[in-house]
Amino acid sequence: MKVCAVIPAAGRGTRMGTATPKVLLPISPGITVLDILLDRLEGSADDVHIVVAPGARETMTDHLADGQHENCSMSIQQHPTGMGDAIFGCAGVWRNHDVLLIVWGDQVNLSAATVRACVDAIGAAGPHTGVLPLVKQRHPYVDYVFVDGRLHHIAQSREGDAVRAVGWSDVGLFALRTQDLEAAWQRHVVSFPPGQGTGEINFLPFLAHLAQEEGWNMHHLEVGDPVETRGLNTPEDLTFARRRLSGLHAGLHILCTQAPPPVEGGLSSYLQRVTRDFDLLEPIPVCYSMGKTIGAGREALSIEVRRFHGWRVVRTSGAPSSPPQDHRWRWAWYLLGYNLRCALAVLGETRQSGSRAVIAVHDWLACPAGILVAVLSRLPVVFHVHSTEMDLYPSWLGYLTRFLENTMAKFARKVIVPSRMLGDYLVARGFPAHKMVVIHHGADDPQLASVRSSLPCGTREQNATTAEKTLLFVGRFRPHKGIHDFLEAVSVLATRYSELRVVLLGADHPRADEKPLNEVITDLGLDKIVWQSPGFLPARQVYEWMQAADVCVLPSRYEPFGLVGIEAMALGTPTILGPGYSPEVSGAEAGACIQLERVDAAEIVEAIDAVFTDPGLRTRLRCAGQHHAAGFKWARTAAQTLGLYESVIG
Incomplete structure (x- = not known):
């Protein structure tokens, strides 16, 4: 299946108050909206085509000339006549592909996971099919109305349409099978007038036309994060995107004894999955992980820098996450060394950069470092508790674990747990209830x-x-x-x-x-x-x-x-x-x-x-x-x- 992604990016963006095309606005140093969109499309689209306004030709040409966008092409929409005109004006680019993937040029909050899910869904469908990733929202800007499971119409507030108090809103991503698509568009243009409020040849009513008049199956793909619906329409939207994708992560330090690669346990599996969309954050988040070697000619701790999905993994040679019977004291020594090195590294790096930072501590093995950082730097620490299994089998290690976890909870700003039952148990054990936050894990492997x-x-x-x-x-x-x-x-x-x-x-x-x-x-x-x-x-x-x-x-x-x-x-x-x-x-x-x-x-x-x-x-x-x-x-x-x-x- 060949997929062509089209990014209509010819809008003037007058509400943004900038002369720079929205698709080329910087989100973080060296990273533009387009860079983020291309990253989200990587692995899902074979080719990418960008439609820009005449004034953006030179800037876009320079941006694509860096040798990193070999599968990208560009065309010019001479007049601002709407998204539909931009998409079908470049039909010669996507006509010979099986799937047309449309991404609005300002959807900076779109996730790679949503793109992958959309492409997977359209790949499993037959001809005359579309996939619409949608989010349930209050007072949506654009409201997709389904009747008996079929798309009935799309209400647009900017065109003066009434929207529901709670409805379905899109994330600026649409997948359509290309067979007979152009002919359907021509029939739609003849029968449907330009938008009343904008005078543009709108694309969204065409989706309802496909369902109602052409008999296409328009599948609804539910997206869980409402933030993905937020494009760049105002300066406030741009500020939000920069904070979400850049500002916070000027200092994200992850303390976790396991980190991929390789995936060798529950913690490393969790990090592998939850950090899939961390790869564009600048500066790159740092994870301090403990290796598994005991002895083996490496008595002193050392630091090894590796990359995983674009973020740094600083791995100290160390020990397994539980003490082998014949190496308990050596295991304790390595664990202590790991925590001291983590604390010193975080304190040194944050002091040198002078930036704000969040410290994410995963489970009890990294608690000593988290406690030291919280006490010495007053940086905000978030404590992730993945399990309290040690409480089930009382021993000296269980008592130590309990002490470290309770102390870490005292100094942490928030405590993340994966289920309500675990949160209730920790509160009963003495964790502050106001710090507990339940964030469930995913299961869409x-x-x-x-x-x-x-x-x-x-x-x-x-x-x-x-x-x-x-x-x-x-x-x-x-x-x-x-x-x-x-x-x-x-x-x-x-x-x-x-x-x-x-x-x-x-x-x-x-x-x-x-x-x-x-x-x-x-x-x-x-x-x-x-x-x-x-x-x-x-x-x-x-x-x-x-x-x-x-x-x-x-x-x-x-x-x-x-x-x-x-x-x-x-x-x-x-x-x-x-x-x-x-x-x-x-x-x-x-x-x-x-x-x-x-x-x-x-x-x-x-x-x-x-x-x-x-x-x-x-x-x-x-x-x-x-x-x-x-x-x-x-x-x-x-x-x-x-x-x-x-x-x-x-």
């Missing part, structure tokens, strides 16, 4: 979407009617994950279902007082039906197992968020969750999953039996689960996180 699209329609229910039944458990094999109760339930189910098989994906690291899981499996007589992975598998393999399973069972007593449950729902797999999942994450009240009231073998058996024997329940769980999971977007997580950082520095 590109590999997950690829696996989901690979299953032929109807295959799931056909497989569910066969005698063979597959149960899947994903996670670490620890008692709080409910793994032992699950296996007890399996021993009961094995007497009822002759072709039952069970797949356990995860890693087994039993404590000294815990029996290894393979021995538990043998004691229950389940060796022949249970397969246990040798360790954690790559994400795609996990998704493939999820999609192949009849039921995914995750009976956790404790989950700070529980991403794996959301991912199972996103793949359409009937899912059973434990009481440790926060209600807004599980979606059980909306029928997205079955949530256990307690972790008990008998209750697990009852839930699995219900899914195996009730086709209607299976269908309801698949549909409601996928709908619920669709609301968890990494782009929204990133936008909310950046917004919080901005609030503490302002």
Whole structure:
């Protein structure tokens, strides 16, 4: 599929009070609106064409002549006759592509994730189709009205149309299949007059024409972040964009013991996903990470600078995030050294630059550095608490963790948690309630979407009617994950279902007082039906197992968020969750999953039996689960996180 992106950028922008074309306005040093748009389109569009006014020809030619825009071309719109004229005036550029991607030239807040989702959606659709990324807003500037699921009309306040109190607004991004598109435009121009308020040949009414008169399917793609609708129409919009994309991140320092590449744990996976849109921030955010080498000829700490998605990763040679039995003192030494080096580096860099900064501290291992920075510099610190699992297994390390977390919360401006249940627990433990902010994680992994699209329609229910039944458990094999109760339930189910098989994906690291899981499996007589992975598998393999399973069972007593449950729902797999999942994450009240009231073998058996024997329940769980999971977007997580950082520095 060949995609051509067209950026109509011939508007004069008189309300901005500047002679510079809006598309070339600087957002941060050396970075223009166009640079941001081209970055957002990278990997989604094969070619990019920019339509500018005659007065911008020379400036745009110089901007594109730097050797970094080989797939970009430009044309001139001689007269300001509207977006539609600009788009179809350059039809010769996009005519031989499969998809026309239209991006308004001032949509500086548009995210790469939204562009990718839009292109993926149009790629899965047939001819005579469009995709409209939309955001629900109060009193939208442009209001998209749907009737019975079909686009009916588009109200534009600037043309004097009445808009609803709450409606759907676009983000300045549209995808259209090119087959028969030009002919449809010619029919529309003949029948539709120029705008009453502007006198321009408007493009937006053409979208309604495609749906109502031409019979096209105009799909609605919901976008979670309302900021993406905000273009550059006033000086205030420009100030907002500069603060959001530049000003705050003059100093964003991330303290996290794990950082990609490679992705080797939950924290590094989180950073990989949440920072996808951080790459244009200037100056580049810095992440201080701890390596995994213990000894190995490198007794002294050293600093290594690496780049990941455009932001710097300063990695100190160090240790794993938990102490090996034979290296506890050395691990503690490296951890102390890591925190001292982090604190000194942050203090030195912020003092040298003289800029404002936000310090983001992830989990307890980086708390000492965060506390030092907060006390010595008074810079705003945001504390990300991803888990409090240490509280489940009391030990000297658990008491130390609790002390460091409580102290960090005292000095932090805000504390970010991924679920309400975790936030409530921390408040009960002594965290200040007014500092708690819940920002959910996303679940829209590109590999997950690829696996989901690979299953032929109807295959799931056909497989569910066969005698063979597959149960899947994903996670670490620890008692709080409910793994032992699950296996007890399996021993009961094995007497009822002759072709039952069970797949356990995860890693087994039993404590000294815990029996290894393979021995538990043998004691229950389940060796022949249970397969246990040798360790954690790559994400795609996990998704493939999820999609192949009849039921995914995750009976956790404790989950700070529980991403794996959301991912199972996103793949359409009937899912059973434990009481440790926060209600807004599980979606059980909306029928997205079955949530256990307690972790008990008998209750697990009852839930699995219900899914195996009730086709209607299976269908309801698949549909409601996928709908619920669709609301968890990494782009929204990133936008909310950046917004919080901005609030503490302002």
